[in-house]
Amino acid sequence: MSRLTGPEELPGWEELRKLVDAAVAAAVCAENFPPRLWQSMLYTAGSGGKRLRGSLVLASCAVAGGDWRRALPAAVAVELIHAYSLIHDDLPLMDDDDFRRGRPTNHKVFGPAVALLAGDALQAYAFEVLVDQANGAPPELQLAWVRELSAAAGPGGLVGGQLVDWEVEEGRWQQLAEGELAAAGMLEYVHRHKTAALIRAAVRMGGLAAGLREEDDVLVRLGVYGAELGLAFQITDDLLDEVGDPEATGKEVGRDRRRGKLTYVALYGVPVAQAAARRAVWRAQEALTPLGERGLPLVQLAEQVLARTR
């Protein structure tokens, strides 16, 4: 670690969002990619959104005592993985969504074949960005980032969660002989993998950028924070589908329910889902207690995630 800076140097969330936006756009517009490919990649990866994952990488680095600028390649890579998963998720052969963030989905603009390839390209490129010799990160940090991100993105992480989510869709989970217990287990599996694995990786990659090592207590705590925040985020997403303001969320109300998707709301109802999100946020915040004031940006972010459904 070259230099320690306190969290007081960390820009605000809106500023972080803009920083991530700019870094992602700069990374994707490479001159040696076929134009239509990077246009399609940029359409989704560059289209903003909340940048929760990328901002978490930077904030977590600062909270762990590092210079957040050092974590920028990891922030970009995590956002590229997120963007690829959105493109593939929206494809006609998956969720068949026509709109995302109030705009036509990638395949509606570029066609499903180009959208598929743009997703594939974004995933490979995420790893390329992490190991780019020009990004200034020491080799051992680049390697630790690849370990973290490949595990979170792969069959034991994000894709595994999506697979189970797909398998239990269309109401099939309701016919399970074992009933609610099995459904609850699957629901937890899906949320912990599909959404929380990448958010956990984002937080840990920020910690790694600050120079933390596998054996460090703070890295373990950041991992717990990320996993619980990710769970809370997915539950509040389920809640927004049911109780959210479609103007604010850009989502059609009750769409998941009509599709028979297995969600916290579908399985437990709104009040229990709200309590589950609250508990997950508590667990996230509790994990950071020993950090005291230093952990404040992440503690407050968890509160904001919860506030989405109020």
Add this chain to the structure above:
Amino acid sequence: MSRLTGPEELPGWEELRKLVDAAVAAAVCAENFPPRLWQSMLYTAGSGGKRLRGSLVLASCAVAGGDWRRALPAAVAVELIHAYSLIHDDLPLMDDDDFRRGRPTNHKVFGPAVALLAGDALQAYAFEVLVDQANGAPPELQLAWVRELSAAAGPGGLVGGQLVDWEVEEGRWQQLAEGELAAAGMLEYVHRHKTAALIRAAVRMGGLAAGLREEDDVLVRLGVYGAELGLAFQITDDLLDEVGDPEATGKEVGRDRRRGKLTYVALYGVPVAQAAARRAVWRAQEALTPLGERGLPLVQLAEQVLARTR
């Protein structure tokens, strides 16, 4: 580097194929993946084929003076990337193929959604395999492997080639105002990226496993060999589509031509395509001249690639 072994220790190609088969199967059957996901991953990644790319990694390591066993993780990773690209290529929204290697394609067995996710999972897992702390490779080698494979697989490599291939399909290239010159440029681009980039990476990853560094002359030569061999391989594939024995190739004769695909045969005819393959093999072999007898396994392999169309 712990130990130097000569190419005399390198097993024969059939033996290498079996070694790669076993290593890929062992890697994919992980207990922490959803069963249906690894079944789908294994269906394509474990289903054999020639294992040209994986065997090349091992052979190239031996030719460069290394112990080929050390290159096994790289051989597995390259085959996982190849398998993912086949699954996505066959999807209804791309080539819409029902059969591959004489068996129903992945999406015919598992459905398009699971096939899509299995491809996504294979790509992420390829990088996970490369950086696995249990694989025994030194950290700097793992990092060099990730650099090589992510660049070859991504938008500046394999996916870029597939994108251009897709864009010029269905006879659209025939209507180009600039005519043959533009088509020839695109054809070269597609072949060099879609097929040759990964084969080049395979050969270079073997060289890296032998301890070669970026600045080493032999690594550069292995790269040239791989790129030219990859080009020859794709041209002979185009030729097999036109003149091959469907029994031996498992391919329907003339399928690419009927689809209006841009191939060496479509653009130049059979004799010129045969000469182009011959020239690419010469260039591949010539690059290895300074290695003398040590390079023999790779020189002979290039001859075998050419012999496929005789």
